[in-house]
Amino acid sequence: MSRFDAVIAAAGVGISQVVTVVLGGPLLMGTMRKVQSRLQGRIGPPIHQPLLEIRKLFTKERIRPEEATWIFPAGPVILVAGAIVIAVISPLATTAPALGRSADFFAVVFLLLLGTVGLGLAALDTGTAFGGMGASRSMTIGALAEPALLVAILALAIPVHTSNLPVLVRSGLLHPALLASPPRLLALGAFIVVVLAETGRLPVDNPSTHLELTMIHEAMVLEYAGPDLALVTLGESMRLVLLLGLLVNLFAPWGIATRPGATSLAVGLVVFGAKVTLAGGAVAVYEVFTAKLRLFRLPELLAGGFVLAVLATATALVIQ
Amino acid sequence: MSDATLVVVAAAGLSAAAMGAVAPARVRVRAAALFTWAACGAAIVASLAVVSSGRPVALHTSRILPLTGVTFVLDPLGAVFVIATAAVAVAATIYWIGYASQGLSTRTAAAILPLFVTSMLLVPAAASVATFLWLWELMALTSMLLVLVDHRHSAHARSAAQWYGLMTHVGAAAILLALVMLATHAGGQSFAAIRAHAGHLSPLVRNIAFVLALVGFGSKAGMVPFHVWLPKAHPEAPSPASALMSGAMVNLGIYGIIRVADGLMGGGPSWWWLTVTALGIVSALFGALHAVTSTDLKRLLAYSTADNMGLVLIGVGASGLFAASHHLALASLAMVAALLLIVNHAAFKGSLFLAAGSVQVATGTRDLDRLGGLLRRMPVSGTIFLVGALAISGLPPLNGFVGEWLLFQSLLHGLPASNLAVDVAVPAAVSALALTGGLTAAAFVKAMGIGFLGRPRSPEAADATEVPPAMQLGAGLLAGACVVLGLAPMLVIPALTRATAVILPGVGRSLRGGVQLELTNAHGVVAPALLALSLALGVGVVVAGRRLLRRQIEVRRAEVWGCGRRLQTPRMQYTATSFAEPLQRVFDDVLRPDQDVEVSHRVESRYFVDSVAYRSTSEDALERSIYRPAVSGINWWGRQARLVQNGSVHRYLAFGLVTLVVILLVIT
Numbered sequence: 001m002s003r004f005d006a007v008i009a010a011a012g013v014g015i016s017q018v019v020t021v022v023l024g025g026p027l028l029m030g031t032m033r034k035v036q037s038r039l040q041g042r043i044g045p046p047i048h049q050p051l052l053e054i055r056k057l058f059t060k061e062r063i064r065p066e067e068a069t070w071i072f073p074a075g076p077v078i079l080v081a082g083a084i085v086i087a088v089i090s091p092l093a094t095t096a097p098a099l100g101r102s103a104d105f106f107a108v109v110f111l112l113l114l115g116t117v118g119l120g121l122a123a124l125d126t127g128t129a130f131g132g133m134g135a136s137r138s139m140t141i142g143a144l145a146e147p148a149l150l151v152a153i154l155a156l157a158i159p160v161h162t163s164n165l166p167v168l169v170r171s172g173l174l175h176p177a178l179l180a181s182p183p184r185l186l187a188l189g190a191f192i193v194v195v196l197a198e199t200g201r202l203p204v205d206n207p208s209t210h211l212e213l214t215m216i217h218e219a220m221v222l223e224y225a226g227p228d229l230a231l232v233t234l235g236e237s238m239r240l241v242l243l244l245g246l247l248v249n250l251f252a253p254w255g256i257a258t259r260p261g262a263t264s265l266a267v268g269l270v271v272f273g274a275k276v277t278l279a280g281g282a283v284a285v286y287e288v289f290t291a292k293l294r295l296f297r298l299p300e301l302l303a304g305g306f307v308l309a310v311l312a313t314a315t316a317l318v319i320q
Numbered sequence: 321m322s323d324a325t326l327v328v329v330a331a332a333g334l335s336a337a338a339m340g341a342v343a344p345a346r347v348r349v350r351a352a353a354l355f356t357w358a359a360c361g362a363a364i365v366a367s368l369a370v371v372s373s374g375r376p377v378a379l380h381t382s383r384i385l386p387l388t389g390v391t392f393v394l395d396p397l398g399a400v401f402v403i404a405t406a407a408v409a410v411a412a413t414i415y416w417i418g419y420a421s422q423g424l425s426t427r428t429a430a431a432i433l434p435l436f437v438t439s440m441l442l443v444p445a446a447a448s449v450a451t452f453l454w455l456w457e458l459m460a461l462t463s464m465l466l467v468l469v470d471h472r473h474s475a476h477a478r479s480a481a482q483w484y485g486l487m488t489h490v491g492a493a494a495i496l497l498a499l500v501m502l503a504t505h506a507g508g509q510s511f512a513a514i515r516a517h518a519g520h521l522s523p524l525v526r527n528i529a530f531v532l533a534l535v536g537f538g539s540k541a542g543m544v545p546f547h548v549w550l551p552k553a554h555p556e557a558p559s560p561a562s563a564l565m566s567g568a569m570v571n572l573g574i575y576g577i578i579r580v581a582d583g584l585m586g587g588g589p590s591w592w593w594l595t596v597t598a599l600g601i602v603s604a605l606f607g608a609l610h611a612v613t614s615t616d617l618k619r620l621l622a623y624s625t626a627d628n629m630g631l632v633l634i635g636v637g638a639s640g641l642f643a644a645s646h647h648l649a650l651a652s653l654a655m656v657a658a659l660l661l662i663v664n665h666a667a668f669k670g671s672l673f674l675a676a677g678s679v680q681v682a683t684g685t686r687d688l689d690r691l692g693g694l695l696r697r698m699p700v701s702g703t704i705f706l707v708g709a710l711a712i713s714g715l716p717p718l719n720g721f722v723g724e725w726l727l728f729q730s731l732l733h734g735l736p737a738s739n740l741a742v743d744v745a746v747p748a749a750v751s752a753l754a755l756t757g758g759l760t761a762a763a764f765v766k767a768m769g770i771g772f773l774g775r776p777r778s779p780e781a782a783d784a785t786e787v788p789p790a791m792q793l794g795a796g797l798l799a800g801a802c803v804v805l806g807l808a809p810m811l812v813i814p815a816l817t818r819a820t821a822v823i824l825p826g827v828g829r830s831l832r833g834g835v836q837l838e839l840t841n842a843h844g845v846v847a848p849a850l851l852a853l854s855l856a857l858g859v860g861v862v863v864a865g866r867r868l869l870r871r872q873i874e875v876r877r878a879e880v881w882g883c884g885r886r887l888q889t890p891r892m893q894y895t896a897t898s899f900a901e902p903l904q905r906v907f908d909d910v911l912r913p914d915q916d917v918e919v920s921h922r923v924e925s926r927y928f929v930d931s932v933a934y935r936s937t938s939e940d941a942l943e944r945s946i947y948r949p950a951v952s953g954i955n956w957w958g959r960q961a962r963l964v965q966n967g968s969v970h971r972y973l974a975f976g977l978v979t980l981v982v983i984l985l986v987i988t
């Protein structure tokens with residue numbers, strides 16, 4: 001295969017992953033809402049409703065707070081752009097994503113943080129109490145989730161001696177015993193806590209709240225309207241797909257494409273969609289039966305995640 | 321290669337000081353700055369030659385002036401520090417030209433600032449105990465005087481200078497003891513003699529020398545618990561001076577630790593490095609926590625310096641630990657990470673301090689709770705601060721990211737270790753790295769968001785205007801360095817590898833690559849330039865997509881949502897205090913904030929509240945629990961001494977007589 005073909009193939013893989021995440025994010029949101037509605041005895045909106053909402057929002061007028069600077073519209077753009085970069089470099093449908101050699105887990109964590117910081121700054125740019133409240137709470141949760149996340153990554157990386165994401169995913173395929181090993185299972189617990197916190201799901205944050213004082217994420221984006229709001233919604237749903245996707249691929253990598261070629265990529269994309277839908281459905285079911293935690297009980301939850309991650313690292317070191 | 325450049329550095333630096341002292345007021349600052357640039361330029365030329373050839377440059381003044389014994393040897397390790405110092409100094413002096421109307425333009429100040437820069441440029445080249453200590457002391461004294469520049473207007477400046485003077489001299493005493501001890505045992509005061517004798521030292525001497533050096537240099541680097549002067553002196557010093565102190569001077573504390581422990585004594589047992597790592601972890605966490613809760617912009621930056629130096633110490637400690645367990649390739653990687661963190665810190669902290677100084681010039685305050693909306697009013701300074709804030713938070717594609725990634729990689733590949741202590745220390749260091757990363761991001765979202773975004777919280781902030789171009793240029797140069805170092809870290813990594821080879825000779829390079837940065841001895845790749853390119857592409861796709869779906873570009877400005885209430889006032893915004901409140905509450909036990917709620921009632925009835933005053937100060941808990949008792953103990957000792965010294969001549973004569981009798985008795 002020539003160099004040119006390789007570039008085309010990598011671009012194809014990257015674009016197909018990005019398209020999957022961009023379209024899959026809103027669809028996943030719709031699916032989760034559907035599952036929750038059904039469990040609550042309602043019919044619920046159709047699964048593609050979020051896609052329709054985003055399309056409608058894109059055609060609406062752009063409105064901005066009086067005193068806001070360019071940071072306000074830049075926040076959502078950075079959020080979505082960061083998510084697109086993660087979608088390109090992460091092993092979602094295939095273990096050989098574009099730029100896979102430099103797809104370091106550490107880089108992904110800081111790309112996620114870039115989106116969080118972008119939205120936090122944009123929220124403070126509105127000059128309202130709610131923007132500040134949301135930014136403050138979201139940065140607090142983000143800061144406290146960080147140790148659990150990085151130490152869990154450390155636990156995963158110790159047995160394979162690298163934090164390169166494709167290698168981590170491939171190691172699970174090559175050595176299935178690794179998946180059931182105590183470090184991976186403990187790290188899984190830590191990851192679940194982190195994913196719930198980073199994506200603003202219950203019990204950390206209630207994505208469907210309408211009371212300003214209890215909001216975290218919704219308070220940050222309260223001032224957005226039209227295309228900017230569409231980007232925020234899109235970005236958040238993409239983050240959910242990406243984090244759930246990394247979670248399932250790290251802990252249940254079966255079905256991911258390991259060989260080059262359009263067919264295996266297509267199979268990989270379908271399997272990826274199915275796995276993420278299952279994981280999202282599980283989160284939705286869990287949310288139906290859970291209440292939101294008080295803000296000041298959250299550090300305990302996140303500390304619990306950190307402890308799991310530390311235990312994962314300790315067992316990884318003992319097993320070695 | 322000639323040694324003449326070092327003479328040029330010293331000569332240009334001294335001429336700059338002389339210019340500052342004698343030139344007429346109109347051209348004083350410019351003349352001093354010009355000669356300072358010459359000194360910095362010569363220093364950079366000499367250092368670049370050293371790092372590119374790997375051969376040190378030596379200068380013994382006895383060859384020029386007989387009977388003087390000043391010895392300089394600039395090796396690649398020192399050269400890296402010289403380049404970082406010179407870069408910050410050039411930016412700070414450009415800034416100084418614009419800042420001069422705000423102060424720092426008196427004869428004394430204009431003479432001292434170049435002296436301070438020159439001493440910092442020469443400290444890493446000093447190669448004998450006397451030369452080193454002399455320059456170290458010059459650096460300490462000049463920086464202390466710079467803290468004192470504003471003493472007429474601010475009582476805080478006097479107290480800050482006292483704290484700084486005390487801490488730096490206790491540190492200098494410890495360094496003096498350590499170096500003199502080594503020199504005595506070696507039988508010569510040149511660093512070469514000490515190094516040659518290092519193998520023959522007894523473990524006791526080595527350990528004592530190491531602990532003394534760690535305390536002495538650690539206090540300069542702002543290592544907890546010797547950090548108390550940082551949050552006092554950095555805010556009070558005029559901004560060009562605080563940028564120099566925080567961007568360049570604290571680095572030399574780290575340099576001292578590396579030079580003495582690794583360079584002069586050739587490394588040590590693992591407990592040395594465990595101590596360094598542990599102190600690094602404590603500094604990083606303590607600094608980051610205080611940075612989150614500080615409401616004074618420059619105090620926040622000062623605490624964040626303690627935090628960053630903590631991360632550097634983690635790298636230095638990890639490097640020592642790996643070297644002690646004979647993993648030399650890893651040790652080299654960790655040291656490169658530590659040096660890269662230092663270079664990065666010089667760039668972003670320099671630009672942040674200069675931008676904070678611009679805020680202080682434009683608004684007259686550093687209190688975040690009185691700022692806001694400055695990005696609209698000061699677009700250039702605001703953008704510079706934004707770049708610095710994103711870089712220090714470790715966000716790609718700026719320079720902080722690469723440094724933290726390298727540190728994480730060196731820690732990750734150190735596991736599993738054969739040594740239980742390392743197995744415990746490394747995950748602890750990773751946790752500290754992660755928590756500091758998150759807290760730093762929160763602290764700088766606060767600094768940027770509360771200080772520069774939103775609506776102005778005071779009339780001063782509302783009337784702020786952009787600062788003179790020289791100040792923008794000075795701060796902007798360092799912000800540009802953050803971007804360049806972030807996109808192309810390979811520009812400096814070969815130099816850092818050469819510097820590492822000074823203390824770990826014979827270890828190959830630990831990193832290779834151009835666009836992609838790749839570990840040579842382990843599996844780890846990161847491509848900051850490609851990440852930046854993909855981010856830019858992502859932004860392009862998003863903007864194009866938005867344009868495609870909606871052709872209208874004009875934006876309507878509207879009032880914000882106030883729960884149905886009209887007329888939002890800036891007072892309703894979150895302040896820095898309220899932003900940090902959740903984190904302050906979570907880390908209550910460490911921060912021990914002082915909170916005061918005062919409710920005053922109407923005279924007519926107790927049931928109607930007239931006003932509520934809330935005050936929360938988070939004083940340094942370590943200052944309260946360690947330094948306050950120490951200070952009051954010293955005061956008590958002083959009062960006891962005063963009982964004896966009551967001014968009566970008769971009593972003093974009696975003392976003399978008693979002493980004489982006692983001595984005579986003892987002799988017989």
